[in-house]
Amino acid sequence: MNVQGNIKDAVQPLSEAMIPTQDGQYRMIVFQDEQTAQEHVAMVMGEIDSAKPTLVRLHSECMTGDLFGSYRCDCGEQLAGARQRIAEEGAGIILYFRQEGRGIGLANKLRAYALQDQGHDTVDANLLLGFAADQRSFDSAAAMLMHLGVRMVTLMTNNPRKIEALQALGIAVVERLPLHPAPRPENHHYLATKALKLGHRLEGMDSL
Numbered sequence: 472m473n474v475q476g477n478i479k480d481a482v483q484p485l486s487e488a489m490i491p492t493q494d495g496q497y498r499m500i501v502f503q504d505e506q507t508a509q510e511h512v513a514m515v516m517g518e519i520d521s522a523k524p525t526l527v528r529l530h531s532e533c534m535t536g537d538l539f540g541s542y543r544c545d546c547g548e549q550l551a552g553a554r555q556r557i558a559e560e561g562a563g564i565i566l567y568f569r570q571e572g573r574g575i576g577l578a579n580k581l582r583a584y585a586l587q588d589q590g591h592d593t594v595d596a597n598l599l600l601g602f603a604a605d606q607r608s609f610d611s612a613a614a615m616l617m618h619l620g621v622r623m624v625t626l627m628t629n630n631p632r633k634i635e636a637l638q639a640l641g642i643a644v645v646e647r648l649p650l651h652p653a654p655r656p657e658n659h660h661y662l663a664t665k666a667l668k669l670g671h672r673l674e675g676m677d678s679l
């Protein structure tokens with residue numbers, strides 16, 4: 472089997488259906504990650520042309536931010552921004568990765584929040600709980616894009632690790648579009664910590 476075949480084998484497409492939304496029609500495809508058995512989602516709008524870059528958001532699940540509008544992070548607003556951008560283009564993909572809490576799960580994320588309320592930052596809270604600062608792997612994202620016939624992307628992210636992970640597995644990231652919702656008093660320290668300790672490109676957020 473060729474290299475691309477091996478990379479694709481990291482995920483298995485399970486099922487798909489059309490999802491009409493306020494943004495337009497999405498094709499929703501569920502993939503299973505062969506290593507973790509997690510179900511990751513691809514929301515695909517419009518036609519994919521593998522000869523051109525596809526607009527892509529690789530989004531890690533954040534129930535508090537995505538679903539309930541938490542101000543502790545910027546996830547919900549980033550997802551809304553990505554959806555808006557894709558709707559404007561009429562084409563693009565959201566890869567919705569079930570990596571709640573940077574991969575530590577929802578219960579542990581709330582434990583990390585409780586530690587942050589005692590004065591620890593988002594990175595130290597993970598370390599105190601016995602986890603790495605970021606437990607995520609983005610390798611399955613490249614596999615999903617290959618299944619979808621995508622070879623070139625414009626990636627909506629502030630996280631250079633996502634770009635590196637996709638490029639390492641043969642997906643060309645031709646452009647990065649930042650997703651910078653305006654900071655709020657509730658998430659200013661969190662965003663500054665991400666810029667300082669996790670390498671996120673958040674212009675103007677390098678001071679705590």
Ligand SMILES: Nc1nc2c(ncn2[C@@H]2O[C@H](COP(=O)(O)OP(=O)(O)OP(=O)(O)O)[C@@H](O)[C@H]2O)c(=O)[nH]1
Nearest residue numbers: 531532533544570571572573580583593628629630
């Ligand atoms: N462990 C932990 N996870 C968090 C915390 N705040 C948000 N998250 C999770 O972080 C993930 C999102 O990561 P971010 O660091 O916001 O952003 P990113 O995905 O690395 O980069 P972008 O593409 O720029 O959004 C989601 O899975 C959230 O649930 C926190 O304080 N602790």
Ligand SMILES: [Zn+2]
Nearest residue numbers: 533536544546
């Ligand atoms: Zn969040």
